[in-house]
Amino acid sequence: MISSNIQNIIRFISISISDTNVTNIEEFISDYQQIKPIEDPIFWLSCGAFICLMSGLIFADIMKSKLNNWTTKKISPLPLENLRTISSWFSFFTGLTIIFVSALSIINFSIIKSLIFSSIISILFGISMWKAIKDLLIQVEAGTVKEIDEFF
Secondary structure, three states, X not given: OHHHHHHHHHHHHHOOHHHOOOOOHHHHHHOOOOOXXXXXXXXXXXXXXXXXXXXXXXXXXXXHHHHHHHHHHOOOOOOOOXXXXXXXXXXXXXXXXXXXXXHHHHOOOOHHHHHHHHHHHHHHHHHHHHHXXXXXXXXXXXXXXXXXXXXX
16 A cells, blocks of 8 residues: 555656646646736735834834933933834734735635734734833833833
């Protein structure tokens, strides 16, 4: 049984395209379903990952400059709510929503349901993380930063 399976695999591997009865390979390949790039969930998954990466790097750079200004020039890291921080934060969670929607569409969820679910998750996560970062910056400004163990 096992040896016949191995022989079949070796025979399958050793058959070249010229040995088959396919005369025009272009017609044979075009029979497969072709997905337009705009409908491809892998394309959207990679776009969402790129948006998240770039927005996250921009947000991290903004936070780094706020903390550097706090340590060197004693400029308060607050208020956090300016156009650059909000737009980079919103862009990050928009990219995260795109990632969730495309990942759920890969496993055959409907677009509407996955968009609703992804938006709810991204909004909840975005608001809670915004509050955590704002609380951390308040603690930095007050000089009372707690260790991570004290939060739990």
